[in-house]
Amino acid sequence: MVFGKMSPIARFIYETMPNFDSAGYVVFIITLLLSALVYKLGFAKQLKRSQNLVIFIFLFLGCLILTFLAFFLPIIEGLIVAALILIIYKIRLRNEKKQNA
Numbered sequence: 001m002v003f004g005k006m007s008p009i010a011r012f013i014y015e016t017m018p019n020f021d022s023a024g025y026v027v028f029i030i031t032l033l034l035s036a037l038v039y040k041l042g043f044a045k046q047l048k049r050s051q052n053l054v055i056f057i058f059l060f061l062g063c064l065i066l067t068f069l070a071f072f073l074p075i076i077e078g079l080i081v082a083a084l085i086l087i088i089y090k091i092r093l094r095n096e097k098k099q100n101a
Helices: 008-016 020-042 049-070 075-100
Strands: none
Touching: 008 020, 008 075, 020 049, 020 075, 049 075
């Protein structure tokens, strides 16, 4: 009954993992990695190491909340789409800079 309401990727993870505890950790790790990737691709500036550490601590804490939302909302799917859009943007930007140079 609950599996029918879960987002597709979360449902797939829970169906394929051996137990529910490890599936929850996998959802958290995927959410954290995708959030860090989207941050680095779209929003990161050159900061000091200590400032980056503070940002990633808060990113870690925010991903704890996002993990609970990712069970029933398409958080992971949205992060994948955002990462793909930012990757395409970075590739096009790099190609444009090469053509101008």
